[in-house]
Amino acid sequence: MKDFFKGKFTLTRRLFQIGTFLFFLAVYYTSHKQSFLLGTFYSFKLGPIHIVDPFIYLTYLGRNLLKADLFVWTVTGFLIPLLIAFLFGRVFCSWICPYNFLYEILDFLKTHLFRKKPLIYFEASPKSKKVWLALALALGIFIPPFPYYILMPGLLSVLLHQLVLHLYSFILFSLLLILMVLFVDLFFKKRIWCKFICPTGLILGMARWKGGLRIIKRKDLTCKECALCSFECPLGLTPHLGNHLEDCYNCGRCVDICKGLRKKENPLDFKFL
Numbered sequence: 074m075k076d077f078f079k080g081k082f083t084l085t086r087r088l089f090q091i092g093t094f095l096f097f098l099a100v101y102y103t104s105h106k107q108s109f110l111l112g113t114f115y116s117f118k119l120g121p122i123h124i125v126d127p128f129i130y131l132t133y134l135g136r137n138l139l140k141a142d143l144f145v146w147t148v149t150g151f152l153i154p155l156l157i158a159f160l161f162g163r164v165f166c167s168w169i170c171p172y173n174f175l176y177e178i179l180d181f182l183k184t185h186l187f188r189k190k191p192l193i194y195f196e197a198s199p200k201s202k203k204v205w206l207a208l209a210l211a212l213g214i215f216i217p218p219f220p221y222y223i224l225m226p227g228l229l230s231v232l233l234h235q236l237v238l239h240l241y242s243f244i245l246f247s248l249l250l251i252l253m254v255l256f257v258d259l260f261f262k263k264r265i266w267c268k269f270i271c272p273t274g275l276i277l278g279m280a281r282w283k284g285g286l287r288i289i290k291r292k293d294l295t296c297k298e299c300a301l302c303s304f305e306c307p308l309g310l311t312p313h314l315g316n317h318l319e320d321c322y323n324c325g326r327c328v329d330i331c332k333g334l335r336k337k338e339n340p341l342d343f344k345f346l
């Protein structure tokens with residue numbers, strides 16, 4: 074189990090993931106006593122600031138475009154996640170998203186404890202991702218419940234909320250959906266959800282700025298025959314070849330692996346370009 078926490082970035086990230094889970098649990102347990110922190114991963118209220126999932130916001134906007142109120146009060150809530158993605162990449166996915174955390178736990182158990190052979194990672198071209206995102210936006214605009222069922226972070230946080238409130242009759246459908254997605258990701262095509270389907274992940278990936286925080290491969294240091302970072306990358310990317318930017322969610326696993334092997338002269342590190 075210690076491999077699950079091994080390395081500076083991995084340990085910090087696990088603490089973030091566990092902290093997020095506990096934070097939302099505390100919010101749900103206290104929601105009848107306070108109104109400062111309220112909400113789920115669909116939309117969250119932090120005092121006067123509302124933070125909204127970008128996909129939820131865009132579909133909401135699309136549905137109400139012709140109305141006078143263009144939800145100016147929630148624009149900041151839409152821009153905050155985009156600004157974070159612009160500067161730090163898809164850190165929401167790797168450091169916060171509860172679906173990714175759950176997936177990583179199950180994948181770790183599957184590969185380490187039960188010694189199952191790893192699956193092939195799902196790959197999709199940038200063009201097919203854009204086409205799918207446009208289709209998902211259209212579906213979200215014309216079928217209002219669609220965004221709520223396709224966003225795993227929101228669905229998981231609602232499930233947690235329902236558990237806290239003992240709303241057991243409502244749990245079954247969200248649980249079935251989450252289990253179905255996990256099953257496909259774990260046993261059919263690895264990471265198909267986060268690399269292709271999840272509209273939030275796609276939007277955050279597109280919002281990222283090339284000069285923002287990223288993993289760099291130093292040109293003056295060679296990897297020889299190593300490539301261990303690529304075997305360990307949770308998204309099946311190849312950071313040692315330097316072609317990982319588009320999908321990379323800045324988890325830092327490859328840097329931990331590289332630092333563990335090469336100590337000082339390690340070719341991979343985080344950097345703002």
Ligand code: SF4
Pocket residue numbers: 165166167170171172173225226266267268271272273274275
């Ligand atoms: S792509 Fe979606 S489900 Fe995957 S980690 Fe990101 S927000 Fe979570």
Ligand code: SF4
Pocket residue numbers: 288305306307308309310311312317320321322323324325326327328
């Ligand atoms: S390339 Fe490195 S930082 Fe990016 S997802 Fe893979 S292991 Fe994480």
